Amino acid sequence: MKTRFLSVLTLTGLLAAASAVAAPRVIEITANDTMQFSVKSIDAKVGEELKVVFTNVGTLPKEAMGHNWVLLKPGTDANAFGAAAVTAKDNNYVPVSMKDKVVASTKVLGPKQKDEVTFKLEAAGEYTYICSFPGHFAAMKGTIKVK
């Protein structure tokens, strides 16, 4: 009886260890009414899985000051993406014509809303992330450096 109890404990410990290894690294990012991401630079390793938990901490209405978080593949022209996004309101400002340039993206969030996205960084490089809400990408920009 005692032995079985111990082996259950051991098994539980092993499972906890295994899930800790497999769990993605969580990165919390907020956006606000002054068009700023709280995190502008992230370092990561090739093959690493990240979970971005994105929160709009502002108070202005979604129609005027909505925010999303869009991670672009290395080499993508963020300005061109931002320009194309203007007409993609129905798709959370992710233009269908440039969908193949997107690694991960959240919904457009109104005040106090939260969304999260989990993704794997398969290759080394500099990945730019932006908010593609019209007029925001010039100010709302950051980089994930993957080595």
Ligand SMILES: [Cu+2]
């Ligand atoms: Cu924004």
